[in-house]
Amino acid sequence: MKLRHIAAIALTAAALTPSADAETRTVGGVSYLLSMPKDMSEDFLDFSNTYFFADSLVSFDTASGSGVLEWKRQQLMPRQAFNANTYLHQPLQSLDFPNTAYPQNPRLAFSITPVSARTLRVRVHTSDVRPDDTAAEVMLVAEPAADSGAWTVARAADGAVTYRSPYGSLEIQPSPWRLVLRDATGRTLTRTRVWSDNDSTQIKVPPFSFIKRGSDNSRSINPVFSLAPGEKIYGLGESPTALNKAGQKLNLFVTDPQGPEGRDMYKPIPFWFSNRGYGMFMHTSAPVTMDMGHSYIGANKIFMADEDMDFFIFFGEPKDILSEYTALTGRPEMPPLWSFGTWMSRISYFSEAEGREVARQLRAHKIPADVIHFDTGWFDVDWQCDYEFSPERFADAGKMISDLRDDGFRISLWQLPYFVPGNRYFKELVDSGLAVRNGRGTLPYEDAVLDFTNPATVSWYQDKIKKLIGMGVGAIKVDFGEAAPIEAVYHNGRSGWYEHNLYPLRYNKAVADATRDVSGENIIWARSAWAGSQRYPLHWGGDAATTGTGMQGTVRAGLSLGLSGFSFWSHDIGGFVTSTPEELYRRWLPVGFLTSHSRAHGAPPTEPWLYGNKKFTDYFRRCAELKYSLMPYILDESRESAAKGWPVFRAMLLEFPDDPGVWEIDDQYMFGSRMLVAPLFEEGFERDVYLPGDAPWIDYQTGAAYAPGWRRIKVDKDALQCVILVRDGSEIPHVKPALHTGALDFSRIDRRRYSASGK
Secondary structure, three states: OHHHHHHHHHHHHHHHOOOOOHHHHOEOOEOOOOOOOOOHHHHHHOOOOEEEEEEEEEEEEOOOOEEEEEEEEEEEEEEEEOOEEEEEEEEOOOOOOOOOOOOOOOEEEEEEEEEEOOEEEEEEOOOOOOOOOOOOOOOOOOOOOOOOOOOEEEEOOOOOEEEEEOOEEEEEEEOOEEEEEEEOOOOEEEEEOOHHHHHHOOOOOOOOEEEEOOOOOOEEEEOEEEOOOOOOEEEEEOOOOOOOOOOOEEEEOOOOOOOOOOOOOOOEEEEEEEOOOEEEEEOOOOOEEEEEOOOOOOEEEEEEOOOOEEEEEEEOOHHHHHHHHHHHHOOOOOOOHHHHOEEEOOOOOOOHHHHHHHHHHHHHOOOOOOEEEEOOOOOOOOOOOOOOOOOOOOOOHHHHHHHHHHOOOEEEEEEOOEEOOOOOOHHHHHHOOOEOEOOOOOOOOOOEEEOOOOHHHHHHHHHHHHHHHHOOOOEEEEOOOOOOOOOOEOOOOOEHHHHOOOHHHHHHHHHHHHHHHHHOOOOOEEOOOOOOHHHOOOEEOOOOOOOHHHHHHHHHHHHHHHOOOOOOEEOEEOOOOOOOOHHHHHHHHHHHHOOOOEEEOOOOOOOHHHHOOHHHHHHHHHHHHHHHHOHHHHHHHHHHHHHHOOOOEEOHHHHOOOOHHHOOOOOOEEEOOOEEEEEOOOOOOEEEEEEOOOOOEEEOOOOOEEOOEEEEEEOOOOOOOEEEEEEOOEEEEEOOOOOOHHHOOOOOOEEEEEOOOOO
């Protein structure tokens, strides 16, 4: 009976803490698996927690931008109404002892800091004690200086304080405390929610608040902003769900989702913007759950594991906002020319002979290519990374690299930051304290995970990378990085709650810095990322399914990542999981080559000649030659994108923000500023395409002109299996294709004009 009673209590407790997303929290009866993201919204539905609602402005100094905010203590209570059970927040009288030591309604600091004419920094604290994170900061390129030159600050008779610039305003309303964002015309863009906003609805949405957990007295903050009718949200990382995130719920927690077909991400980014003309960068590395009208259509609920809110708020069009965000978190230097060429790969080439044969076949079939990638099989034991070529299968790796370089090929090599117990470096890493530790000082996992917060680890690791780059290797594949332990203590003293999401950024930086130190080139090939990783190109889309939906998810994910500050991106052409059917490969190839960077990779065969079909090999060559002929255009667009923080693989809304028709389109894209690409996701030779603007569009392959609006466009069966269009009046520079980028003759550029009038 006692055991049953305990079980009943447990079930009751579980029922009182309803899962906001039960299908992702239970797998085979297990409540949580190591590979799952953290859903922070569940913490805000816990009856054991104490809730504090942002209530009223106590004081605000307009000279310093510093203020004090009072928070009202609340509790979550169950409620029954005609057999409908729900819960409501109610005022709570503190029982803390001694009551003279713990305030009923704490008064805590917040601040507003102008950063640029389009950017404000808003910080809200839940404690008087704040850590010095300066040494740990890697997301920002530098601590932004206050720049109040473009902003005026005025206090109204009712105590409201308004910051105003030529691009918008932020008003602090005193009671109830509320932040209101407006554009330059005075139109409200969004505002923080207060409890009285619930007067007009029976669905009671908690306002801007924070919690103190009953389990450990830790705190987490929950900013809540309004969503307007028809408002759309973009960004938040490499998500394959619909490009407009309004109505969705996303967990910003770096994970290995096994491919870009689900909603979890290798590359979540805590940055987003709205079609209403504002955006926000959540300057945190803690897990965040974004509920953007998912549980209530009028509220954007931001559930943070962080105890403080540090937001940068932007005003402007999407391109303006991206430029402001990347000015803070960084923009990439241009990757080397050769990286824009074809990367030929599979999982895996296992020997020098295989690598040389692939290079020979590429040249024999006159397929333009610049990179041969060796994946997991170049070590003595497949997948067991020791940074050494297998001496049995690579008789002279240095000579192979040199010979292939003479033929116009760079070499790319796979590796990862986890070391299994059988790895020869495992004991050294553990004994030297170079791996992540748990609270007891041992390993949280069976594997030793490199601790990139430890300078000694970074030095040890970079020595291995630099040796390979010094041999002539062009790029290192920065694979994995999604499994940094949460329940761990890192060398810098921070826990996994704040280091897990930063791990990919530190990992990306370590490899990029080592590569640049030796070769002078800014190039990696990475799967995982966080805010700031865009400084270290480039990133690819992970293990896509070899299906039409795998292709669709890949395109959406790439567009979403581009709307999150990443200029350069690639993916596995044809998908990764199984050998790509030729028909799908044909439709995928033009998309793969009309991307900033292009790699054929996955289960063999990926090499076109192994399909035993000369027509397919010829078709592959045509797709590669298309990209090499467009290289002057691609480089021009890439330089501008890198300089301004824009993507090359570009959502339509960036180029046509005034056209309402483009804001929901995520199955076609702009390749740079002048070319429109509409993939064929299903078998067949036609699809509906939306043509924005007020001028015709010119078919790149046939020269036909199409009027703006929705058009059903057919592709000739002998053409490249993709709709490729050019903006009317555009000049697209071309160059004669060559077998590698080093052989392109940029002194002889053919500038072709595409015009409906023929002029």
